[in-house]
Amino acid sequence: MVFKRLLGAIGVGCPSVDTVLDDEAVLPGGALSGQVRLRGGGTAVEIEEIGLELLARVEAEHEEGESEGAVAFERYVVGGGFLLGEDEERSVTFSVTVPWETPVNELYGQPLGVVLGVRTELAVADARDRSDLDPLIVRPLPVQEAVLEALGQLGFGFRSADLEHGRIGGTGQRLPFYQEIELTPPPRYAHAVTDIELTFLTTASGLEVVLEADKRGGPLTPGHDALTRFTVRHEDVPVLDWNSEVDGWIRRVTEHREAYGAQAYVHSASHADHLAVHGSFPGTGATAVASAAGLGAGAVGGVVVAEVVDEIGDFFEEEEEEGGDDEEEGVEAEENEEY
Structure with a gap:
């Protein structure tokens, strides 16, 4: 039993988490709903908190030039405070409201190249926290x-x-x-x-x-x-x-x-x-905005739809692996500067 707890502490046999969103896209100020699906690992664990974070890839200008980093612009607690048994499956439903200023990243089915994501964080007692990352698609009001x-x-x-x-x-x-x-x-x-x-x-x-x-x-x-x-x-x-x-x-x-x-x-x-x-x-004018820039066939600015979806995961995962928190702090340090 002691060895089993040790394995759990280093992430072996921990619960898994997978978030499934109800809708393909949301609107600014609208509801983001879905299910957080949990599956227990090799031992029962206390799920302290289930959190959702909205992330964005943001560019910042510095004296040395420009950089980009992941910024969490909203966070919600959607569950927690229960015991997840060994190999137990459980779903936690949620519905949260996204900020009105959430940027738009899709227009008439065309991605605009803005990277947004939903990160699910699972805080587990006496074990390594788990997370899941999903693309967030926001269409215009x-x-x-x-x-x-x-x-x-x-x-x-x-x-x-x-x-x-x-x-x-x-x-x-x-x-x-x-x-x-x-x-x-x-x-x-x-x-x-x-x-x-x-x-x-x-x-x-x-x-x-x-x-x-x-x-x-x-x-x-x-x-x-x-x-x-x-x-x-x-x-x-x-x-x-x-x-x-x-x-x-x-x-x-x-x-x-x-x-x-x-x-x-x-x-x-x-x-x-x-x-x-x-x-x-009818949408012909906004479609013309895309067509005038050569954005047909599912591409925007040379970025194909599938590549945008892949980029969301790649970017935020690299942020975590390469010390993205430090970079984000660097971005936040300039938060009070005006346009």
Whole structure:
């Protein structure tokens, strides 16, 4: 019996854990549900806690350059406090709410290259803790989809998407990182900007849309960045003329004369500002965003769907093996720096 406990302490014969999610994808602010399936090992053990962590691959800028690390941006306790018998099988169901600011990493079945994961942690008394890692797929909310749809209709193309560590000043941002979706401009704006970066900061009531334009310089003036933000509500989805609304945003940011870092312009959409009413969005515009960047056949930015799924496991597992905690602390050390 003493030898059996020793084997358990070094991980031999420990319980196994496998998390199965109910749905293929979730929405920001929506429910993430599933089952944590446990199987006992060679001896009964006390399961102290079952935890779920949401992880993201985040880029950070340093004086030495850029680095990337895994950041846990939400954690839940979904069970624990029971004895798991030898070879016993048990399932623990859960349903948790993901943060409203959870980044989007899939659009109309196309992965955007943003790596997210769900890590299950099993705290076991007198034995090595166990874990399981699963990909997390997040699709846009209707209001986010409406904005992307309009951008596609206006001729913008998708270039890339990533997660940047830091905060955007003057916004209600809650997470220690934000998502940037980089778009290529159509010909009508190409003379003014080289690209536009889009950030969604979502809450229960609506959406802050942050637009950053990389403005071209002239013969006597250097290029610079212009930052502008706008707000819309979830209930605005069926009532706004989104092409007109978003085109107005683009015109404001491209005409913005303030230098990068200035106080952002704030505009709240209201029903009185709009004459046309549209009730549905078929998705052709957002699909055009992907098509314009050559994102057909299940590839985004040269990353095939299956490769993205594999990358999730490879990245976070390497983080654990190579001292990812230290790297994450390095990322968190800059958390208070503003955009």
